[in-house]
Amino acid sequence: GSLPKWVVNRVSQFVAPKKIYKAGLKYPEWKRKHDPGYKPWVYPEQNTLPSVSLAELSVQHADSLENIDETGLPE
Secondary structure, rough: OOHHHHHHHHHHHHHHHHHHHHHHHHHHHHHHOOOOOOOOOOOOOHHHOOOOHHHOOOOHHHHOOOOOOOOOOOO
């Protein structure tokens, strides 16, 4: 089933920020242990993801995202 919008809004206002804050506190230690030199957001040459042509992008409005069929997508 789907959750009521007010539930999602409430959770995103209170629960999510606390979890993000706690994860952020642990990030420096985690990054020291996991490839500390890999920072593709700072060094674009480290990025191994394929580029997307700007011509392939389009503006999507929120109301068009309500009924997207994802049943054929792999997990």
